[in-house]
């Protein structure tokens with residue numbers, strides 16, 4: 001085995017050299033095409049979030065659960081993503097404050113609010129798939 005090492009080293013060197021020689025243009029397009037629908041949803045959701053929801057949810061204004069604050073979201077998520085989404089779209093008055101329908105921007109489509117909510121949930125380290133009920137031990 002030891003005697004083979006130099007050959008491996010040479011092989012690895014050549015493999016490295018080959019990929020380095022590829023023009024960068026050839027590699028990049030495939031990389032950017034690899035954005036999954038999930039990533040696109042999150043990117044779209046982030047934009048909606050930043051312009052419509054961040055005002056309250058970044059700082060926790062009026063009792064809004066903060067973005068990425070696992071403690072604040074703990075318990076909310078256990079009710080299921082659909083439930084949260086319904087609240088985000090229709091608005092609701094909770095114990096902590098009032099969440100306006102669609103964050104106060106009625107021109108948003110349900111889909112846009114859904115993407116923003118998916119983005120917010122993704123910041124908790126939960127996959128944005130439709131797994132409605134994640135075990136909450138994860139956030140404690």
Ligand code: HEC
Pocket residue numbers: 048049052053054055056057061062063064065076083084085087088093094095096097098099100102103104113116117
């Ligand atoms: C004017 C401030 C404000 C804006 C803007 C706002 N929210 Fe909220 N949101 C709140 C408050 C306050 C709560 C918590 C109310 C409570 O629990 O008593 C909340 C709660 C939520 C919840 C948790 C729902 C639940 O059942 O507990 C979700 C999801 C949510 N907001 C999504 C959004 C989305 C998506 C946007 C942007 C489209 C948005 N919010 C914009 C104030 C806001």
